[in-house]
Amino acid sequence: MLFKRFRAAYTDGVIDLVPLNLYPPDEDMEFGVNYDFMIAPHGVRREAGRISVRLGESPCVYYFGHIGYHVDPPYRGSHFARRACSLLKPLMIRSGKSSVVITTDPDNWPSRKTCEGLGCELERTVEVPESIRRRWEISKVKCRYIWRLTDED
Numbered sequence: 382m383l384f385k386r387f388r389a390a391y392t393d394g395v396i397d398l399v400p401l402n403l404y405p406p407d408e409d410m411e412f413g414v415n416y417d418f419m420i421a422p423h424g425v426r427r428e429a430g431r432i433s434v435r436l437g438e439s440p441c442v443y444y445f446g447h448i449g450y451h452v453d454p455p456y457r458g459s460h461f462a463r464r465a466c467s468l469l470k471p472l473m474i475r476s477g478k479s480s481v482v483i484t485t486d487p488d489n490w491p492s493r494k495t496c497e498g499l500g501c502e503l504e505r506t507v508e509v510p511e512s513i514r515r516r517w518e519i520s521k522v523k524c525r526y527i528w529r530l531t532d533e534d
Contacts, residue, residue, distance in 0.1 A: 390418065391468040396461055397421045398432065398468055410445070410517070413437020416472065420452065420465050429456035432465040436476050444509045444523055447473070447481035450495075462495045466528075474530050481530065484523040493524065501526035 389397035398418040412435035420430040430452035435442055448469070450462045466483075473481055483499075485492035487506060496503075504525045513519060 389421075391472075392423060393464055393468055395423055396429070396464050396468070397423050398465060401431070410441040411437050411439030412442060412445075413439075414476070416469075418465070418469075420450075420456075420461050422456070429453055429461055430465075432462070432469065434469050434473060436473070436478065440510075441513065441517070442482070443525075444484060444507070444513055444519060445517075446484035446525075447478070448483045448528075450492075457491065460495075460498065462492070463498045466495070466499055470530055479530055481528050483526045483528060485526070486520045487522055487524050493526075496524075496526040496528070499528055501528040 390400050391398040397420075399421060401417045401419055414436040416434045416436075418432050419428050420432055421427055422429055430450065432448065432450040435445070435447050435449070448466060450465060452459075452461045482504075483492075483496050483501060485496065504527045506522060506524050508522055509519055514521060
């Protein structure tokens with residue numbers, strides 16, 4: 382998808398994160414403050430994926446994580462998800478977070494490698510309650526990674 386107005390909120394010279402105006406998540410999810418961004422190659426104005434940061438705490442955040450991302454197939458393998466997470470780290474720290482959760486399916490090895498590349502620790506693998514799975518179409522099992530945020534880097 383091409384965007385006419387293009388103003389990056391965050392960039393590292395390789396990718397840009399462009400704020401999106403999306404519909405708010407279902408109130409029952411209790412994601413709290415939610416930021417959504419398009420991931421684009423630097424200056425290219427073409428969507429390569431998306432990333433969301435959810436600053437609330439709730440049963441849904443427990444299973445969905447504070448961070449959710451996807452990278453479109455042509456851009457996979459370029460560490461765009463890891464870069465996007467790193468760019469949003471100051472936002473999360475300013476919001477009072479000292480750690481955040483990223484969840485992934487156990488068989489999603491690229492996402493698990495992203496978590497490991499960020500320095501996340503695998504906390505546990507959890508079964509998602511059927512009520513949450515049914516209502517929001519989430520996988521049956523999730524790996525919960527903890528990313529401890531520090532000002533160093």
